[in-house]
Amino acid sequence: MTDYKKYVCTICGHIYDEAEGDPENGVAPGTRWEDVPMEWVCPDCGASKLDFVLEEDISD
Numbered sequence: 001m002t003d004y005k006k007y008v009c010t011i012c013g014h015i016y017d018e019a020e021g022d023p024e025n026g027v028a029p030g031t032r033w034e035d036v037p038m039e040w041v042c043p044d045c046g047a048s049k050l051d052f053v054l055e056e057d058i059s060d
């Protein structure tokens with residue numbers, strides 16, 4: 001059973017979904033957040049991985 005998580009950009013609100021990845025930027029669907037390269041940046045605003053937080057931590 002998969003347990004994909006979502007991470008939210010704290011700058012622009014873009015969501016990285018592990019289930020979907022970011023294939024347009026070289027991250028295959030199903031890529032875990034910890035496996036996303038540090039060079040990857042938010043496709044919407046260019047923020048680094050460090051500016052993303054786990055969605056569960058900010059939703060009510």
Ligand SMILES: [Zn+2]
Nearest residue numbers: 009012042045
């Ligand atoms: Zn962003």
